[in-house]
Amino acid sequence: MERKPVLQVCRACGKAYYPRKARCYCGSTEFEERVLEAKGRIVTFTIIHVPPAGFQPPLKVAIADFGVVKILGRLEEGYEPGLGDQVEALERDGVVFLKPVS
């Protein structure tokens, strides 16, 4: 089951987080939740040929910038990523997958 990630947004300074924190860098502990609807762009990626136990090579991971937040996520095996690719974030079993927007 896939769903859009839920960000934790600081009510005092507006900074958004994924995953969650106990306290914002501004010191506030007042947060609200916001579903990440925006599309992002891949800023860097790697294809790991020697992944840790429990993962199959080649394992693809990337960081995408969604404007309000950057998120590290996995890429699906069939996707050949490029820098600047437009992606959407979908969470599955607690892991964000970054999927190309067609």
Next chain:
Amino acid sequence: MKRRRIAIVGVGMTRFGKHRDRSLMDLLVEASMEAIRDSRGAEPDSLFVSVMASELYENITGPANTLAGLLGFRDKVVMRVENTSGSGGAAIFAAWTAIASGVVDSALVVGGEKMTHKSTAENAAIIATLVSDYERSTGITLPSYAALMARYYMSKYGIDTEPLAHVAVKNHLHGSMNPKAHFQKRITLEDYYNSRVVAEPLRVMDYTPISDGAAAVMLMELDKALSYTDKPVLITGISGATDTHVVHERSDLLDIMAVRRSTEKALAMAGRNRTDVGLVELHDMATILEIVELESMGFYKPGEGWRAAVEGETRYDGSFPVNTSGGLKSKGHPIGATGVAQAYEIALQLRGLAGERQVREIPDAAMSMSMGGFGNNAYTIVYEPGW
């Protein structure tokens, strides 16, 4: 209030590498005994031990107390200090502040790790315990973070992997002249490109090996230090700083705040400028980190750090030597030992005892930067000749 002046009076280190039949304790004892001998038999008031994961590697808790027992220490202040891969720098900080406070007058700082009896996959799993649960669930590890950083740097500044290869070649050249380094073999650009890709764009030759080893330094309040050495190496600045724990929270992946701020604070404490610093040991877990850390420390402008090794500036005989020990890349990285081994190298260099790899001119000041995790928490130290 006048601050006490604190100096390294003696140093010790095992060879880094594969010590098949030796335990963590064997290695910690060897480095400790060498540092005590080098300090003319000084009996320290306190013992600070940096070990990251003896629980996971050898099923040992309380390694500081075990070591104190083996060394015949009684009635001393003894503790373990842990800051993942920056444990060594943190232990020196703890010892320095204890002496500066006046509670103790001297401290033996010993760091070590025993890793090579575990497979590469087991080591990766142990080291991966230091990232957040979310990051770990994606399969990311510290080496693959270095790959993400390398691709970002390369695309931002329009370079390929050749400058990374030059860092590897340079640090292996240094390691080839260090009898205590894990790898004492020069490599060529061709060897670099022939090595296997681990996490694109980085290869085996971009990364530190898995090593066993230990290193030790004896710290003392300066008035006392002069009874135990003719060449005390002063620690005139020391500070720590953090960056975000979750790496993708950073506004700029290429500006490691822990490195930048700990450098600025340590220099301010020492009353020194970057132009006074003529020797640096830093945390090149991967080649790209040597480049990005030199920029975050402020020695090179953003986007300029890659030129340093290409142009030979950071060679032992260059204008700004970096990682003359061979760095983590060639000397090895027994995790708890690494920050202490940086202090060992700088003491050797400032005393003019570094042999073949001796820098051409003894600088007014030298620095080490000991980094935990992927820039989570760094301790940076300024050293000066004290004679």
